[in-house]
Amino acid sequence: MNDRLASAAMPSFNPWQAAIFVCLAVLALLFLAPTIGVLLSSLKTTEDIALGKLWSFPTSLYLDNFRTVLADPAIHTYFLNTLLIAVPATAGSIVLGILSGYVFAKLPFRGSDVLFLAIVAGMFFPPQVILIPLFRLFNGLGLLDTLWPMIFVHIAMGIPICTLMMRNFFATVPAALREAAIIEGASEWQVLTKVALPLSLPALAVLSTLQFTWIWNDFLWPLIFTQSDDKRTIMLGLVFLQGQYSVAWGIQGALSLIASLPTLIVFLFFQRYFIKGMTMGAVKG
Amino acid sequence: MEKDKTLWRVAMLIPPLAVFGILVVWPLFSSFYYSITNWNGFSADYRYVGFDNFLQIFHDPLFTRAAVNTVIWMLAAVIVPTGLGLVLALLIDSQVPGASVFKSIFYLPICLSAIVVGQIWVWIYQPDWGLLNTAINLVTGGNSHFAWLAKPGTALYAVIAAWSWQQTGLAMVIFLAGLTAIPPDLIEVCHIEGASSGQRIRQVVLPLLRPATVVVVALGVINSLKGFDILYIMTGGGPFNSSDTLAMHMYNESFKKYHMGYGSAISVVLFLIALAIIFAYFRQLRKVDEIYE
Amino acid sequence: MSTLTLKNIRKSFGDVHIIKGIELDIQSGEFVVFVGPSGCGKSTLLRMISGLETTSSGMISIRDRDVTHVPPARRGIAMVFQSYALFPHMSVADNITFGLRLSHAGKDEVTKKLAEVADILQLTPLLDRRPKQLSGGQRQRVAIGRAIIRNPDVFLFDEPLSNLDAALRVQMRLEIARLHQRLKATMIYVTHDQVEAMTLADRIVVLNAGRIEQVGAPIDLYEHPANRFVAQFIGSPKMNFLAAKIDVVEGRQMAVAGGIAVQLGDEVPAQPGEDVTVGIRPESLAIGGEGRQICQARIAVVERLGSETIAYAGVDGQEELLSIKLPANPQVRPGDLVPVTMTGQRVHVFGRDGISIRSQI
Ligand SMILES: Nc1ncnc2c1ncn2[C@@H]1O[C@H](COP(=O)(O)OP(=O)(O)OP(=O)(O)O)[C@@H](O)[C@H]1O
Numbered sequence: 028m029n030d031r032l033a034s035a036a037m038p039s040f041n042p043w044q045a046a047i048f049v050c051l052a053v054l055a056l057l058f059l060a061p062t063i064g065v066l067l068s069s070l071k072t073t074e075d076i077a078l079g080k081l082w083s084f085p086t087s088l089y090l091d092n093f094r095t096v097l098a099d100p101a102i103h104t105y106f107l108n109t110l111l112i113a114v115p116a117t118a119g120s121i122v123l124g125i126l127s128g129y130v131f132a133k134l135p136f137r138g139s140d141v142l143f144l145a146i147v148a149g150m151f152f153p154p155q156v157i158l159i160p161l162f163r164l165f166n167g168l169g170l171l172d173t174l175w176p177m178i179f180v181h182i183a184m185g186i187p188i189c190t191l192m193m194r195n196f197f198a199t200v201p202a203a204l205r206e207a208a209i210i211e212g213a214s215e216w217q218v219l220t221k222v223a224l225p226l227s228l229p230a231l232a233v234l235s236t237l238q239f240t241w242i243w244n245d246f247l248w249p250l251i252f253t254q255s256d257d258k259r260t261i262m263l264g265l266v267f268l269q270g271q272y273s274v275a276w277g278i279q280g281a282l283s284l285i286a287s288l289p290t291l292i293v294f295l296f297f298q299r300y301f302i303k304g305m306t307m308g309a310v311k312g
Numbered sequence: 313m314e315k316d317k318t319l320w321r322v323a324m325l326i327p328p329l330a331v332f333g334i335l336v337v338w339p340l341f342s343s344f345y346y347s348i349t350n351w352n353g354f355s356a357d358y359r360y361v362g363f364d365n366f367l368q369i370f371h372d373p374l375f376t377r378a379a380v381n382t383v384i385w386m387l388a389a390v391i392v393p394t395g396l397g398l399v400l401a402l403l404i405d406s407q408v409p410g411a412s413v414f415k416s417i418f419y420l421p422i423c424l425s426a427i428v429v430g431q432i433w434v435w436i437y438q439p440d441w442g443l444l445n446t447a448i449n450l451v452t453g454g455n456s457h458f459a460w461l462a463k464p465g466t467a468l469y470a471v472i473a474a475w476s477w478q479q480t481g482l483a484m485v486i487f488l489a490g491l492t493a494i495p496p497d498l499i500e501v502c503h504i505e506g507a508s509s510g511q512r513i514r515q516v517v518l519p520l521l522r523p524a525t526v527v528v529v530a531l532g533v534i535n536s537l538k539g540f541d542i543l544y545i546m547t548g549g550g551p552f553n554s555s556d557t558l559a560m561h562m563y564n565e566s567f568k569k570y571h572m573g574y575g576s577a578i579s580v581v582l583f584l585i586a587l588a589i590i591f592a593y594f595r596q597l598r599k600v601d602e603i604y605e
Numbered sequence: 606m607s608t609l610t611l612k613n614i615r616k617s618f619g620d621v622h623i624i625k626g627i628e629l630d631i632q633s634g635e636f637v638v639f640v641g642p643s644g645c646g647k648s649t650l651l652r653m654i655s656g657l658e659t660t661s662s663g664m665i666s667i668r669d670r671d672v673t674h675v676p677p678a679r680r681g682i683a684m685v686f687q688s689y690a691l692f693p694h695m696s697v698a699d700n701i702t703f704g705l706r707l708s709h710a711g712k713d714e715v716t717k718k719l720a721e722v723a724d725i726l727q728l729t730p731l732l733d734r735r736p737k738q739l740s741g742g743q744r745q746r747v748a749i750g751r752a753i754i755r756n757p758d759v760f761l762f763d764e765p766l767s768n769l770d771a772a773l774r775v776q777m778r779l780e781i782a783r784l785h786q787r788l789k790a791t792m793i794y795v796t797h798d799q800v801e802a803m804t805l806a807d808r809i810v811v812l813n814a815g816r817i818e819q820v821g822a823p824i825d826l827y828e829h830p831a832n833r834f835v836a837q838f839i840g841s842p843k844m845n846f847l848a849a850k851i852d853v854v855e856g857r858q859m860a861v862a863g864g865i866a867v868q869l870g871d872e873v874p875a876q877p878g879e880d881v882t883v884g885i886r887p888e889s890l891a892i893g894g895e896g897r898q899i900c901q902a903r904i905a906v907v908e909r910l911g912s913e914t915i916a917y918a919g920v921d922g923q924e925e926l927l928s929i930k931l932p933a934n935p936q937v938r939p940g941d942l943v944p945v946t947m948t949g950q951r952v953h954v955f956g957r958d959g960i961s962i963r964s965q966i
C-alpha cells in the first residue's frame with residue numbers, strides 16, 4: 028500500500044485524498060500489528076521468539092506449532108464440545124426469536140411494545156446478574172459439568188437479539204402479504220412458514236453468523252458450569268492450555284489462531300451479514 | 313378471527329417467554345433473594361441476613377476499587393472507541409481508495425473472542441520481546457523491560473487499551489451506517505453552498521450523526537460493564553486487585569471465595585447500574601427518534 | 606337475489622368510531638364502487654366485508670349466510686390489494702394457486718383451474734416468472750388471477766389500479782370491466798378515481814366520515830346529488846357553489862348571490878329571504894352565447910386541456926372563483942370581463958343543512 032497506488036486509482040491527484048489514504052494506511056498497520064504478531068509467533072520456534080526475532084519475517088515456513096496443536100486430542104474435544112453447544116444453541120435461539128418476532132411484528136396486542144422492549148433490554152445486562160441463580164439451578168438439576176447448561180443459557184441469552192432482529196425484519200414484510208395469505212385460507216403458522224420465513228433468509232443469515240460467533244467465543248458460562256477437561260469449550264481450553272504451554276509462545280499463537288478459525292471463516296465469508304447484524308442490533312436496540 | 317389471533321399469539325409466545333422467563337427473568341429475581349442471605353454456594357442451610365451484604369459493600373475497599381475502575385473503564389470506553397471510531401468512519405467515508413479493505417481491517421478484531429484478544433495483548437505487553445517494549449526501545453534506543461500488566465499503575469489501562477482495540481471497529485461500523493443514512497442531497501447542498509469540509513462535518517454531518525453517537529456511547533458503556541473475559545485472561549483483576557471491575561469482583565467473591573450472598577448483592581448493584589444506563593439509553597433513542605424522524 | 610347484505614355495520618378502533626352504521630344490499634352480479642374522501646373508511650368497510658377487520662356490531666351476510674364471525678377464507682370472498690400483495694418468492698403459478706394448494710386440492714384440479722385462469726388473463730406465458738420480473742399491469746393481473754381461481758361469491762378490490770401509470774390504468778380499467786361482464790360476478794371496488802367509479806360502477810356508494818351519503822347509479826348521482834357533499838364529490842371540475850338568498854323578481858323565483866342572479870325554472874319549496882346554496886356545474890356555464898346571462902365576471906386563469914378549456918372567473922361579491930367549462934379553444938384571456946351564461950338548465954339548490962331541496966330542469 029503506498030501513495031502511487033492511491034493516485035493511480037484516482038482520475039486526478041487530490042492531495043487531501045492522498046493524506047487521508049496515508050493516515051488510514053498507518054492506522055491500519057497499527058491495528059493489524061497485534062494480529063500479525065500472533066501470526067508471526069505461530070510460525071516461529073520458542074527460541075527464536077525468546078531471542079527477540081519475533082518481528083522479523085520468517086525465513087522458512089515453520090509449521091511445527093500447528094502440528095503440535097492439531098495433534099493434541101484435547102483440542103479435538105474442545106472443538107467438538109464447542110460445536111455441540113454452538114450449533115443447537117444458535118438454531119434454538121433463532122427458532123424462538125422467529126416465534127416471538129412474528130408475534131411482535133404481525134400480531135401486536137395491547138402491551139406488546141412494552142413486553143418487546145423488556146425482552147430486548149435483556150441483551151444489555153451483564154451476565155453476572157444471573158450467574159449465581161443459574162449456577163444453583165443447574166447444580167440442582169445435576170447438569171453441572173455437562174454441555175447442557177451452555178446450550179440452554181445461550182438459547183435463552185440469544186432470545187433478545189433474535190427477537191429484535193426477526194421482529195424488525197418481519198416488520199418489513201408488507202401487511203398485505205399476510206392478509207392475502209389469510210384470505211387464501213392460511214393460518215398464522217402457514218403465513219409464518221410459507222410467506223414470512225422464506226422472505227427472511229437474509230435475516231436468518233445475519234442471525235446465524237452473529238449467534239454462532241458469540242457462542243463460539245463465549246468464555247464465562249463454561250468457566251462457571253464446567254470442571255472436567257473433557258467438557259471444556261475451546262475458549263476455556265485455550266486458557267487452560269496457556270498454562271500447559273506456558274512459555275511455548277509459538278504454540279500459543281497457533282492455538283489462538285486455530286481457535287479463532289471458525290469465526291474468522293464466518294467473518295471472511297459473511298462479513299456483510301455480520302456487519303449488518305452488528306449495526307442492526309445496535310441501532311434499533 | 314380475533315380469538316384465532318389470540319390463540320396464535322399465546323402459542324407462539326409461550327416457548328420463547330418460557331425459556332426467557334426460566335433462564336433469565338427468574339434468576340434475576342432470585343439474585344435479589346440471594347443478596348439478602350449468606351449462602352455459600354453449596355450448603356443447604358443459609359439464613360436471611362437482611363441488608364448486611366449491601367452494608368458490607370460500603371465497607372469493602374475492594375468493592376470501592378472495583379467500582380472506581382469500572383467508572384474509569386466506562387469513561388475510556390466513551391472516549392477512545394467512540395472518538396477513534398468516528399475519526400475512522402469519517403476517513404473511510406471520504407471515498408478513499410480501498411475503503412472496504414480498511415473497513416475490514418478495523419473491523420476484524422470484533423470477530424475474535426475476548427480471550428484471544430486478551431492473549432494477543434498479553435504478548436504485546438510481554439516485558440522481554442513484546443511489541444510495545446520493542447517499539448519503545450526502538451524509538452528511545454533504551455532497553456526497557458517494563459511489565460505493563462504486572463504493575464498496579466498500568467495494568468487497568470493496559471487492559472482497557474486492548475479492549476478499545478477490539479471495540480473501535482464496532483463503533484466505526486455504526487458510525488459508517490449513520491453516515492450512509494445521511495441523505496446525499498444534504499451533502500450536495502453543502503457543496504452548492506460552498507461549505508468547506510470542516511464546516512460540512514461540523515455543521516451538518518456531526519449533528520446528523522447524533523443518533524449513531526447515542527448508540528455507540530451506550531453500547532460502549534454497557535459493554536464496558538460486561539468486560540470480564542479479557543480482564544480474566546490478561547490480569548485476573550490483579551495485581552493486588554488494581555484492575556478489578558465490578559464484574560470481576562462479583563466473580564471472585566462468588567466463585568473463588570464462595571460468598572454467594574455477597575456476590576449476589578454485587579450483582580444486584582450491577583443490575584441497577586445497567587438498568588439506569590438502559591433507561592437513559594432508551595430515552596435518548598426516543599428523543600433522537602422524535603427529532604430525526 | 607342479493608349476494609351481500611350489510612346490516613347496521615359499525616366499527617371502532619378504541620374510542621374512535623370509523624364506520625358508523627352502514628346499511629347496504631348488493632345484488633348478485635352487481636358492480637358496486639365505494640368512493641369517498643381519504644380516511645372516510647372505504648378500506649375499513651371493505652376489510653370488514655373480507656373479514657380482515659372484525660365488525661364491532663351489525664351483521665354481514667353473503668348469500669344469506671351470516672358471515673360476521675366467519676374467518677376470511679370461508680366467507681366466499683376474494684380480494685385484490687392495492688399493492689398487489691404477490692408473494693415475491695413464488696412463481697406466478699404458485700401465487701395464483703396458493704389457496705388451492707393450502708386446501709390440499711388435487712394436482713389435476715390445480716393444473717386445470719390454473720390453465721383456465723391463466724387463459725382468461727393471458728398469463729399463460731408468464732406462469733414461471735417471479736413477480737419481480739413482471740410489469741405493474743401484469744402483476745395486477747396475477748393478483749386478479751389469484752382472486753378468480755377461488756371462484757368467490759364476491760370480489761373485493763381496494764384501489765387496485767392506483768399504483769399504475771395513467772395509460773395502464775385505462776387499459777386495466779377496461780380489462781376489469783370486461784372481466785366483470787365475462788364472469789358476471791359480484792364485485793365491490795374501492796377507488797379515489799372518479800372516472801373509474803363512473804365508468805365501472807352499476808351503483809356508486811358515496812361514503813363520508815363512516816356514513817353513506819348516497820347510493821345510486823353513476824348518472825343518478827351526477828344528476829340528482831342528494832346533498833352538497835355528493836354534488837361536490839361527483840363531477841370534474843367540481844360543481845360551483847354560491848351562497849344565495851331566495852328572492853322573487855317579477856313573479857319568478859330567483860336565487861341571488863352577490864353579483865349573480867340565477868333564475869330557478871320551477872318553484873322550489875323555499876321562502877323568499879331563505880339562505881340556500883346554489884350549485885351549478887361548470888359544464889352548465891358558458892361565456893356569452895345563447896343562454897340566460899347570470900352575471901359579469903373577470904377571467905382570472907385559463908387552463909387549456911386540449912379537448913376542453915376551463916376558465917376560472919371572479920365575480921363581485923363572491924369569494925370563490927367560478928369555474929366554467931368551455932369548448933376546445935375559446936377566445937378568452939385572463940383579465941377579460943365577460944358575460945357568464947347558463948347553457949345547461951340544471952341548477953341545484955341546497956338548504957342550509959346541505960340537503961338538496963330540489964334539483965330540477
Ligand atoms: N387499525 C387501525 N387502528 C386505528 N385507526 C385505524 C386503523 N385502520 C384505519 N384506521 C383509521 O380509520 C380511518 C379510515 O381508514 P381507511 O383506511 O378505511 O380510509 P380510506 O377511506 O380507505 O382512505 P384512503 O382513501 O386514504 O385509502 C382513518 O382515519 C384511519 O386512520
Ligand SMILES: [Mg+2]
Nearest residue numbers: 647648649763
Ligand atoms: Mg384505503
